Amino acid sequence: MIKVGIIGGTGYVGAELIRLLMSHKKVEIAAISSVSFKGQNLSEIYPSFYKLTNLICSEEDDVIDKSDVIFAALPHGLSEHIAKKILSKGKICIDMGADFRLSDESIYKKWYGKNFDIPELHGKEVYGLPELNKEKIKKSKLVANPGCYATSIELALLPLLSMNLIEPTGIIADSKSGTTGAGRNLSQSSHFTDCNESLSAYKIASHRHTPEIEEVLSSISSEKVKLIFTPHLLPINRGILSTIYVTPKDKIDLEELHKEYSTYYDNKPFVKILPLGEASKINNIKLSNYCHISLHYDEENNKLILISCLDNMVKGAAGQGIQNMNIVLGFDEAEGLDFVPPAF
Amino acid sequence: MIKVGIIGGTGYVGAELIRLLMSHKKVEIAAISSVSFKGQNLSEIYPSFYKLTNLICSEEDDVIDKSDVIFAALPHGLSEHIAKKILSKGKICIDMGADFRLSDESIYKKWYGKNFDIPELHGKEVYGLPELNKEKIKKSKLVANPGCYATSIELALLPLLSMNLIEPTGIIADSKSGTTGAGRNLSQSSHFTDCNESLSAYKIASHRHTPEIEEVLSSISSEKVKLIFTPHLLPINRGILSTIYVTPKDKIDLEELHKEYSTYYDNKPFVKILPLGEASKINNIKLSNYCHISLHYDEENNKLILISCLDNMVKGAAGQGIQNMNIVLGFDEAEGLDFVPPAF
Amino acid sequence: MIKVGIIGGTGYVGAELIRLLMSHKKVEIAAISSVSFKGQNLSEIYPSFYKLTNLICSEEDDVIDKSDVIFAALPHGLSEHIAKKILSKGKICIDMGADFRLSDESIYKKWYGKNFDIPELHGKEVYGLPELNKEKIKKSKLVANPGCYATSIELALLPLLSMNLIEPTGIIADSKSGTTGAGRNLSQSSHFTDCNESLSAYKIASHRHTPEIEEVLSSISSEKVKLIFTPHLLPINRGILSTIYVTPKDKIDLEELHKEYSTYYDNKPFVKILPLGEASKINNIKLSNYCHISLHYDEENNKLILISCLDNMVKGAAGQGIQNMNIVLGFDEAEGLDFVPPAF
Amino acid sequence: MIKVGIIGGTGYVGAELIRLLMSHKKVEIAAISSVSFKGQNLSEIYPSFYKLTNLICSEEDDVIDKSDVIFAALPHGLSEHIAKKILSKGKICIDMGADFRLSDESIYKKWYGKNFDIPELHGKEVYGLPELNKEKIKKSKLVANPGCYATSIELALLPLLSMNLIEPTGIIADSKSGTTGAGRNLSQSSHFTDCNESLSAYKIASHRHTPEIEEVLSSISSEKVKLIFTPHLLPINRGILSTIYVTPKDKIDLEELHKEYSTYYDNKPFVKILPLGEASKINNIKLSNYCHISLHYDEENNKLILISCLDNMVKGAAGQGIQNMNIVLGFDEAEGLDFVPPAF
Known part of the structure; x- marks a missing residue:
């Protein structure tokens, strides 16, 4: 059985x-590490794991030694040296x-404020969006798992842009995410009282997924594609809904487009194009690896509106990471990921 | 003391x-009516009023007879005959x-599926957005209180459009509203389990506030202004946040624009232009008659992003109605409305 | 493969x-029925199932014919005739x-307002609490799946009462449940705006789980055990937390009691006794079949306080039903139920 | 006009x-102080105050100098020296x-881990529950504003205990509070993701309001009254609901008791005894100074169940503080506090 480790x-x-x-x-967890909780049982931090696992937080090197596949789940800037070791x-x-999502170092520097630490590693990575890069991922040893917002927006736009049907500039993505996207670290904006019963935009025109x-x-x-991107913080735990506005080069036949989308994603197990007339809702994909996309057309204004929903922690992070692992290891890409989302 | 009545x-x-x-x-409630709850004490329906008022639900004619000012708070299509009587x-x-928000009958028919019932009334109404029409409202006996989404979007765009600074077409408003906007009537989409921990768009490119x-x-x-409008249902009770994307005709000096906005709303007590760098949040205006607007510029893509927040039940409905009443009656427009929003 | 059907x-x-x-x-779904949605695809009602199943709502008899095991998921009063057929x-x-949870017809009549429809069936059923009745369930063809509140309270009290350590009367259970417990039917109390940001007790001293x-x-x-039971409606989707107050007959050694609880539930896979000092939280068992129980002692007042949490839809309903099915069919009782609860 | 200051x-x-x-x-705010935000405008911390006040955070001494009445809104242990100065x-x-809620120093030491800093001040304070101590408060210069949970439980039990109708020991109060009760300081338990969609008990049998x-x-x-008290953290911002279980000395005539409660609170403007058959809900008192109490009787088990709801920030804190101020200053006790709770 394949041994898997998680750093962070x-x-x-x-x-x-x-x-x-x-x-x-088809895999088993060999070791996990944590700087903050070294030596502690995972269930002390998350009692949901109580008596279901005895994983103890170890150290980075221990994880690498014991594992065949290692997930680095760290704040940006910390993965390059770990990847090199692995x-x-x-x-x-x-x-x-x-750390490996952007291939252009100058763009990386502009948005993250630093150069690549280990330039020679860059070029070896594959951007891990399986619906785009499955063949490349199969042969890769270094996968850059996409951002959560990025996944929701890219999956919605891949067919349109690959068919050259829309203006590549002036694309607007108005995204809304649950609070798990902001992580476990405490902050005023994710303090219950501040976040609950509210909505706010943040990093307007300056979010690093752009x-x-x-x-x-x-x-x-x-x-060249240009995006105006506004993320918002929703008072819910999980889920992203991106409302995306694009301008078709010509008038659109929505039924035709719907067919093309369905065909494009036909053998991709995790992307579902909803029937025309339905709109994607966060409720319908929570806790699953599925992405729901719905297509809408404002004919009078010639704007296509796409609504894309996924669970930021699953298809937007851990689920997609495992999907990438499956592909690298030659498993069925849906292995361990085909659970049905709860209806409520 | 002025007598006020509420139908509905x-x-x-x-x-x-x-x-x-x-x-x-400066006013007192003379009577209220309800078709569904005729004869019942208001506190039987809303126990929050228990022992604070003894208002009993009466009938439409009784309300009109006893009152100097009558609010018609009814589903659309029911107000014209009442207005005539009043x-x-x-x-x-x-x-x-x-019923009186649109002056063009053909547009009304297109969106509401019927003609005006009493055409001769139309033209007598004033659209009750005090920040736009205060002088006209002063002289009016028939005020059409604006829609909640409409108020949030119009207040954000009035200065830009009156200064002719942006393209009038292709304006995108991505709005998110709490559930009180959908009213007290039961529906699957406002069933707690369906709405909670979710987000959904509805009436995409087909909402009647357009x-x-x-x-x-x-x-x-x-x-002529053209709008692409997408409303979303938030799992919160109160509040609207509209994220609005417009294209400046020329590059924008944001500090200059901020000054012009501040000047535009200088003596309007309920619209606050936030300092540059701040973003409007629903939390900061809930339960108040204030509208917070923040200005953001994506210079690289030459898009202005405006974020406008208000409480859909107050500035988006009842509060604005009372603001209009104050103006018609010659009171200070903030009379009874200058309460401070709770900070949490 | 065993064929399973769901009526309702x-x-x-x-x-x-x-x-x-x-x-x-080890099982496959052969058919489902619905009176309200006959002929419709399940994913039209719950889009979370979109393209994951093609189940169409059929009729009761069709479900019975095609299935080896039939779940009756119906409002009370409708199951007796179906059970007879099955x-x-x-x-x-x-x-x-x-319909089969109470064995005493007079008690049933007192709380449900009617006699048993088919008295000869009663006595054939087993009360399906596996932690109590596993051996009986193995031999049964008619299982009465327990109520959600009942499960949370019974699991907490079984060890204490079987050891005769507490007063059997004056037991107080203060329970709080998410809204899924109230079902899909629309009602004012589960209207989002009414339920959100609130808490209310209901059926005080009159709930049928008593x-x-x-x-x-x-x-x-x-x-004879006597219970004072107060259920409350929480503004969350899933989960029950019961806070239970009992009077020990003698002073309690909490560490000793904790050991006895741990022993009692040692080989019961779904009940976890938390370490002393920890308190059960709904967050830690959501979407799982686990029940977390924590023990607390107010020594000065000689009251034991037990906190019991489970997911009302899983261990409180569907999960426990499947656990019962597993036992009846001779499978491992955890088959298909050993998924890990999400940590957030 | 009376000058008021707030320290903290x-x-x-x-x-x-x-x-x-x-x-x-009848009062105006002369000054406020904050150790953490000294020199900052209040609206930088709470943008809900934007352009509604220009209060700047000053220092303790400045507040005392400029004010006739000073509210000390500080963590426990910091008020004695300030009170002395004032x-x-x-x-x-x-x-x-x-700091002044407990009159018995030994009890204070047991629960707060320290002696009184300035023993000679103690005895000068009045416990500021106006429904109990109005006459004493009138003559006081040092008011100890009650705890939020304490207010909800005391108001429910005052009539019963003063009439000697119940057993004074074995009283159980199962209380549930919104997150504002935990304050603005960040903590894991009030991190949105940890708190949302959950419920948990805390400080079981060890909360300092006991x-x-x-x-x-x-x-x-x-x-002597003895209480078993279990507080719970609700995923809502505001509101406390206390479910209280007491044992009548004799069988109770609930209608009679209801009359006595109504009489007891007849001229107390902020306590409302609900009609029999109704149950108090948090929704009905939010953002108001009202406390709703409902009475229920489990006759078979001879337990009275009282449900008491208030807004922990208003009647449970700031509102009650102002009510006390009004009484001390000889104003109507409802001055500035008679706002109607929102129905949703």
Whole structure:
């Protein structure tokens, strides 16, 4: 059985990886690490694991030694050296953070304020959006798992841009995310009283998923893609809904487009194009690896409106990481991920 | 003391009018009516009023007879005959519904599926957005209180369009509203389990506030305004946040624009332009008559992003109705409305 | 493979059964029925199932014919005739409702206002609390699945009462439940705006789980058990927390008692006794079949306080139903139910 | 006009005092202080105050100098020295914290881990529950404002205990509070993701309001009162619901008792006894100074169940503080506090 390790096992992404991997039939968790909780049992931090696992938080090197596949679930800026270590031992690294998502160092520097630490690693990574890069992921040992917002927006726009049907600039993505996206660290904005019964936009025109989305979408478009992106914080735990506004180059036949979307995602198990007339809702994909996309057309104003929903912790993070792992290891990509979302 | 009546006193708008009017020093509630709860004490329907008022639900005619000013808080399509009765007795009608919001009958028919019932009344109404029409409201006996979404979007765009600084077409308003906007009537989408921990868009490119906003904004613009409007249902009780994307005709100096906005709303007591760098949040205006607007600029893409927040039940409905009443009656427009929003 | 059917597949319990059974490796869903949605695809009612199943709502008889095990997930009063049909065909019936929970017809009549419809069936059922009745369930063809509140309270008190350590009367259970417990039917109390940001008690000293709990607990006690029970409606979707106050006959050694609880539940896979000092939280068991119980002692007042948490839709309904099915069919009782609760 | 000051103006109690005092017609806020935010405008911390006040956070001494009445809204242990300073200048101190709530130093030491700092001050304070101590408060210069849970429980039990109708020991109070009770300081338990969609008990049999309630209720009872008290954290912002279980000495005539409660609270403007058959709900008192109490009887088990709801920030803190101020200053006790709770 394949041994899997998680570096950063006590953050939200780490804990979700552990939960999902515990039900995966073809791998077993060999070790997890945490700087903050070293030596503690995972269930002391998350009592939901009480008596279901005895995983103890260990150290980075221990995790690498004991595992064939290592997930790095860390704040950005910490993964490059870990990836180097992992690769040097011939093992597989799936980076859940942002360190390998951008291939252009100048763009990286502009948005993250620093150069690449280990430039020679860059170019070896594959951007882990399976619906785009499955063949490349199969051969990769270093996967950059996409951002949560980025996944929701890219999946919605891949067909349109690859078919060259819309203006590549002036794309507007108005996204709303639950609070798990902000992680376990305490902050005023995720203090219950501040967040509950409210809604707020943040990092307006300055969120770091913007260049990631632009780079990925430009790669499949005939022209450079430019995005106006506004994330909002919802008073819910899980889920992202992105409302995306694009301008078709010509009038659209919505039924035709719906067919093309359905065809595009036909053999991709986790993306569902809803019937025309339905609108994607967060409720319908929570706690699953599915992404629901619905298509709407404001004919009078010639704007296509796409609504894309996913669970930021699953398809937007841990689930997609495991999907990437499955592909790298030659498993069915849905292995351990085909659980049905709760209806409520 | 001025006598005020409410027709439709047990819907959410009616109940909020009663709550606010109970604290108003210059008017008293003479009567309320309800078809569903005729003969019942208001506190049987809303126990929050228990022992604070003994208002009993009466009938429409009784309300009109006993009152100098009558609020009609009814589903659309029911106000025209009532307004006629009120005006024929020389009294003042403030219509909280949609029946008088559109002046163009053909547009009304397109969106509401019927002609005006009493065409001769139309033209006598004033659209009750005090920040736009205060002088006209002063002289009016028939005020059409604006829609909640419409108020949030119009207040954000009035300065830009009156200064002719943006493209009048292709305006995108992505709005999110709490559940009180859907009213007291039961529906699957406002069933707690369906709404909680979710987010959904509805009436995409087909919400009836669209023509209202277009008509009002066109009236102050040099060109016809066209809007793409997407409302969403938030799992909170109160509050609207509208994220609005517009294209400046020329590059914008944001500090300059901020000054112009501040000047525009200088002597309007209920609209606050936030300092640059701050973003409007629902939390900061809940249960008040204030509207917070913040200005943001995506310079690289030349898009202005405006965020406008208000309480849909107060500035978006009952509070604005009372503000209109104050103006018609020659009171200070903030009379009974200058309460401070709770900080949490 | 065993064929399973669900009568009443579109209520919350039915939908949750379907979701969980879809991941069960040893059974397959043969058919579901619904009176309200006959002929419709399940995913039209719950889009979370979109493209994951093609189940169409059929009729009661069709479900019985096609299935080896039938779950009746119906409002009380409708299951007796169905159970008779199922048993007459030599099939297995798991009743998710209340019709077979009480064995004393006079008590049933007092609380449900009617006699048993088919008295000869009563006595054939087993009360399906596996932690109490596993051996009996193994041999049964008619299982009465316990109520959600009842499960949370009974599991907390079984050890104490079977050891005769507490006064059997004057037991107080103050329970709080999420809104899924009230089902999919619309009502004012589960209207989002009414329920959100509130808390209310209901059916005070008159909830129908009271006699169920009293009967079950009396059966293992040396004396008749009497319960004061107050349910409350929480503004959350899932989960029950019961705070239970009992009077020890003698002073308690809490560490000793904790050991006895741990021993009592040692080989019961779904009940976890938390370490002393920890308190059960709804967050830690949501969407799982686990029940967390914590023990606390107010020594000065000689009151034991037990806190018992479970997911009302899983261990409180569908999960426990499947646990019963597993036992009847001779499977491991945890088959298809050992998923890890999400940590957030 | 009376000058009022707030020491600790940026905590939740301080901010709520400011909000309510801004609408009070007979006082004006002279100064506020904050250690954490000294020199900052209040609206930088709470943007809900934006352009509605220009209060700047000053220092303790400045507040005392400029004010006639000073509210100390501080964590416990910090008020004694401040109260001494205030009293020595002949001014009035209303302490919102716990430092003067207990009159018995040994009990204080047991629960708070320290002796009184300034023993000679103790004995000069009045416990500021106006429904109990109005006459004493009138003559006092040092008011100890009650705890939020304590207020909800004491108001429910005052009539019963003063009439000697129930057993004074074995009283159980199962209380549930919104998150504002935990204040503005960040903690894992009030992190949105941890608190949302959950419920948990805390400080079981060890919450510091226990001795406060016991002392107050013992003072009006013929025997020493003993309480078992379990607080729970609700995923809502505001409101407390206490479910209280007591044992009548004799069988109760509920209608008679209801009359006696109504009489007891007849001329107390903020306590409402609900009609028999109704149950108190948090929704009906939020953002108001009202306390709703409902009476229920489990005749078979001879337990009275009382449900008491109030807003922990208003009647449970700032509102009650202002009610006390009104009484001390000889104003109508409802001055500035008679706002109607929102119905939703």
